[in-house]
Amino acid sequence: MSKILKLRSPADLIGMQGNGVISFGSGQPDLPPPKETFEGIDLTRDLRYGLIQGEVKLREALAREYAGSTAENFVITNGASEALDLIFRCWGKGQKVLMPRPYYYSYLPVVEMAGNVPVFTDLIDGRIEVEHFSKKICGCKAVLINSPSNPTGRVEAIETLKIIEKLTQKLGVYVVSDEVYKDLIYERENYHIQGDHVITVNSFSKTYCMCGVRVGYLWSADKKIVEDVCEMKTHTSMNTNLVGQDMALSAMKAPKVYIERQQQIWRERRDFIYDGLLKLGFDLWKPEGAFYVLPKCKNAREFLSLLCQEYKVITYLGEWFGAPDRLRLSYALDIKQIEEGLGRINDAMKEVKVL
Amino acid sequence: MSKILKLRSPADLIGMQGNGVISFGSGQPDLPPPKETFEGIDLTRDLRYGLIQGEVKLREALAREYAGSTAENFVITNGASEALDLIFRCWGKGQKVLMPRPYYYSYLPVVEMAGNVPVFTDLIDGRIEVEHFSKKICGCKAVLINSPSNPTGRVEAIETLKIIEKLTQKLGVYVVSDEVYKDLIYERENYHIQGDHVITVNSFSKTYCMCGVRVGYLWSADKKIVEDVCEMKTHTSMNTNLVGQDMALSAMKAPKVYIERQQQIWRERRDFIYDGLLKLGFDLWKPEGAFYVLPKCKNAREFLSLLCQEYKVITYLGEWFGAPDRLRLSYALDIKQIEEGLGRINDAMKEVKVL
Numbered sequence: 147m148s149k150i151l152k153l154r155s156p157a158d159l160i161g162m163q164g165n166g167v168i169s170f171g172s173g174q175p176d177l178p179p180p181k182e183t184f185e186g187i188d189l190t191r192d193l194r195y196g197l198i199q200g201e202v203k204l205r206e207a208l209a210r211e212y213a214g215s216t217a218e219n220f221v222i223t224n225g226a227s228e229a230l231d232l233i234f235r236c237w238g239k240g241q242k243v244l245m246p247r248p249y250y251y252s253y254l255p256v257v258e259m260a261g262n263v264p265v266f267t268d269l270i271d272g273r274i275e276v277e278h279f280s281k282k283i284c285g286c287k288a289v290l291i292n293s294p295s296n297p298t299g300r301v302e303a304i305e306t307l308k309i310i311e312k313l314t315q316k317l318g319v320y321v322v323s324d325e326v327y328k329d330l331i332y333e334r335e336n337y338h339i340q341g342d343h344v345i346t347v348n349s350f351s352k353t354y355c356m357c358g359v360r361v362g363y364l365w366s367a368d369k370k371i372v373e374d375v376c377e378m379k380t381h382t383s384m385n386t387n388l389v390g391q392d393m394a395l396s397a398m399k400a401p402k403v404y405i406e407r408q409q410q411i412w413r414e415r416r417d418f419i420y421d422g423l424l425k426l427g428f429d430l431w432k433p434e435g436a437f438y439v440l441p442k443c444k445n446a447r448e449f450l451s452l453l454c455q456e457y458k459v460i461t462y463l464g465e466w467f468g469a470p471d472r473l474r475l476s477y478a479l480d481i482k483q484i485e486e487g488l489g490r491i492n493d494a495m496k497e498v499k500v501l
Numbered sequence: 502m503s504k505i506l507k508l509r510s511p512a513d514l515i516g517m518q519g520n521g522v523i524s525f526g527s528g529q530p531d532l533p534p535p536k537e538t539f540e541g542i543d544l545t546r547d548l549r550y551g552l553i554q555g556e557v558k559l560r561e562a563l564a565r566e567y568a569g570s571t572a573e574n575f576v577i578t579n580g581a582s583e584a585l586d587l588i589f590r591c592w593g594k595g596q597k598v599l600m601p602r603p604y605y606y607s608y609l610p611v612v613e614m615a616g617n618v619p620v621f622t623d624l625i626d627g628r629i630e631v632e633h634f635s636k637k638i639c640g641c642k643a644v645l646i647n648s649p650s651n652p653t654g655r656v657e658a659i660e661t662l663k664i665i666e667k668l669t670q671k672l673g674v675y676v677v678s679d680e681v682y683k684d685l686i687y688e689r690e691n692y693h694i695q696g697d698h699v700i701t702v703n704s705f706s707k708t709y710c711m712c713g714v715r716v717g718y719l720w721s722a723d724k725k726i727v728e729d730v731c732e733m734k735t736h737t738s739m740n741t742n743l744v745g746q747d748m749a750l751s752a753m754k755a756p757k758v759y760i761e762r763q764q765q766i767w768r769e770r771r772d773f774i775y776d777g778l779l780k781l782g783f784d785l786w787k788p789e790g791a792f793y794v795l796p797k798c799k800n801a802r803e804f805l806s807l808l809c810q811e812y813k814v815i816t817y818l819g820e821w822f823g824a825p826d827r828l829r830l831s832y833a834l835d836i837k838q839i840e841e842g843l844g845r846i847n848d849a850m851k852e853v854k855v856l
Contacts, residue, residue: 155735157731157732174549175549176549178548183544184544184545187544189538190533192713193533193713194529194530195529195713198512224741224742225738227736227737227738231736231737235614252736255736259590355548356548357548357550357739358547358551359548359743359744360738360740360743377510380510381586381610381611381614382586382614383579383580383715385713386715387579387714387742387745388713388715390742390745393744
C-alpha cells in the first residue's frame with residue numbers, strides 16, 4: 147500500500163520525473179520550436195543592456211499582430227509570469243482582484259505577494275457565470291481572466307468576453323487577460339479583448355514551444371501602466387534576455403501553417419484523452435483550447451500518491467488550482483504515452499475509489 | 502542658457518544617447534565578452550522549462566569557485582537585480598534593512614517595494630564606519646553591503662568585512678553581500694564573506710561583459726533561503742533563460758588572463774579619470790574597484806542639465822544614489838572618450854559654479 151504524499155505544489159513532484167514515468171504534470175509543449183527560431187541568431191551581437199521595455203524590432207513585430215497598436219504598447223518580460231507579477235505589484239497594496247475559480251496556480255501567490263486580495267467567481271460548467279461575475283466585481287481594481295484556461299481547457303464565448311469588456315469599461319475596472327494559449331484554440335480564432343482598461347498578457351512559450359527561453363510580454367493602451375511596469379522592471383530584472391528576444395522575433399517568421407499543424411496535433415491528443423477518460427467513467431469538461439483536462443476525482447490526493455508511487459504516472463492536484471476533488475492532467479505527450487498512461491490509471495482505479 | 506532638467510532617475514536620460522554624446526552614465530563594460538562565451542552553444546538544445554534553481558552544470562561550476570559549496574547553495578537568476586528582489590520579498594514585510602549610504606540606486610526601491618524599511622549608515626570617506634554601523638544594526642533583519650561599491654568605487658578593508666561577518670553572526674542578522682564587481686578590484690583579491698547567515702549576490706554581467714544576457718545568481722548556505730527564493734521564483738519568472746545560462750557556463754571557461762587583462766584596462770582608465778578630475782579641482786575618492794567616481798559637485802542638477810544639453814555629456818545625479826551634491830560618472834569608456842568628456846566638463850565648469 148502506498149502512503150499519501152504531503153505535496154504542497156507541483157514543485158514537489160519534480161524529482162519524480164525520469165525513466166518509465168508518464169507525466170501528465172508539467173504544462174508545456176513537448177514539440178520542438180519552429181526551425182525559424184534558430185535562423186539568423188548572432189550570439190556575438192551587442193550584449194550590453196537592452197531597453198527595459200524590450201527590443202524595438204520585437205515590439206514592432208508584435209504591433210503588427212495587435213490592430214491599432216505601436217511598439218509603445220508592449221513590454222517584453224521574462225515570460226508571462228513576470229508580466230503578471232509586475233502588473234499586480236504596480237497597483238499598490240490592498241486592491242481587490244476578481245478571478246474565476248479554478249485558476250492558474252500562480253495567480254493566487256502573485257496577487258497575494260503583491261499585497262492584493264483575491265476575490266473569486268466560481269466557474270459553472272467550466273465557464274464564467276456572467277451574473278455572479280457582475281456581482282463580485284464591485285469594489286475590485288481588476289479582473290484576471292484566462293481564456294483558453296489552464297487548468298480547465300475551456301474557452302470563454304466571445305459574447306461573454308464582450309460583456310466583460312463593456313462591464314469593466316463602464317465600472318473603470320482593469321481587465322488583465324492572460325492569453326498565453328491564444329494560438330491553441332480548437333474551435334475558433336482568439337478574441338482579443340479591447341479597451342484602454344485592458345492589459346493583455348502573452349508569451350512565446352506555448353505558441354512556439356520555447357518555455358525555457360522565457361520571453362513573454364504585456365500589451366496595454368494605458369501609457370501609465372507601461373511606464374510603471376518599466377520603472378519597476380528597471381529595479382527587479384532590467385531588460386529581458388537579449389538572445390531570447392532575438393529568438394522570439396525569429397520564431398514569429400514561422401509560417402502560419404506551423405501553428406495550424408500544432409493545433410491539429412493538439413486536437414488529436416485532446417480527442418484521445420477526453421474519450422479515454424470518459425470511457426474510464428470520469429466526469430470532465432471537454433477542452434476547447436490549451437492542453438489540460440480537469441476530471442472530477444474522489445480521494446484525489448490518495449489517488450495521485452498511488453499513481454505516482456506505484457504506477458509511475460504524474461498528475462497534479464486540482465486543489466492547487468482551486469479545484470478540490472479534481473485532478474489536472476496535461477496532455478502534452480504523444481498519443482502512445484497518453485494511451486499507456488490511461489491504461490495505468492485504469493489499473494490504479496481498482497485500488498482507490500475515485501468515481 | 503540651458504534649462505534645469507526635471508530628471509527622476511537614470512531612465513530619463515536614455516533618450517539622450519547617440520551621435521557625439523559622451524556617456525559617463527550607464528554602468529556596464531564597453532568591452533566584448535570573452536570568445537569562450539559563444540563556443541559550443543547549441544540553440545537547438547532542449548528549450549522546455551529548466552529547473553527553477555538553475556541548470557545543474559552551471560551551479561556545479563560555480564560551486565568550484567566557492568569553497569565548501571555544492572550546486573545546492575546557488576540559485577541562478579535574471580541578473581543580480583532579480584536575486585536582490587527575491588531575497589527581500591522572501592522575508593515578509595516590515596523588516597529593517599541596514600545599508601551604507603551612498604548606495605546602488607535600485608537598493609531603495611527593491612527594499613521598499615518588498616514592504617521592508619531601509620535604515621542607513623553614512624560612509625565616512627567612502628567607507629563603512631564600524632562604530633556607527635554597529636549601533637544602527639540593532640533590530641535589523643539584514644544588512645545589505647556592496648564592496649566594491651557602485652557608486653563610490655570603494656572597496657571595504659578585509660578587516661571591516663570580518664568585523665561585519667562576526668557581528669552579524671552574533672546578532673543573528675543576515676548579510677546580503679552584493680559582490681557583482683568582485684573581479685574588478687584593483688588592489689587585492691575579493692574577500693568572500695563567510696557564514697550561514699550570508700547571502701552573496703553575484704552576476705556574470707560585469708566579469709564577462711554580458712549585461713544584456715541577464716544571468717546572475719545568489720549563494721547561500723541557508724537551505725531555507727534557497728528554497729524560499731525558488732518557491733517565489735516559480736511564480737514570478739520560472740527558470741532563468743536557458744541559452745543565457747549556457748553562455749554563462751561557457752564564459753567561465755575563459756582563462757584567468759582574460760580577467761587580468763580587463764583589470765589592467767580598468768586600472769588605466771581609473772587612473773586617467775581620477776587624475777583628470779583632480780586636476781579640474783574636484784574633490785573625490787580614489788576608486789579601488791568597479792568603474793565609478795563620485796565627485797562632490799555644487800549645483801549638481803544644474804551642471805548635469807548643462808552638460809547634457811549643451812555639451813552632450815551624460816552624468817548621473819549623486820542624489821539618485823543617496824549622495825546629494827555629487828555626480829556619478831562611470832568610466833566604462835575608452836581613454837580617448839574620457840579625455841574628450843573631461844575637456845567638455847572643463848568648458849562647462851566656466852558656466853556653473855561646481856567647486
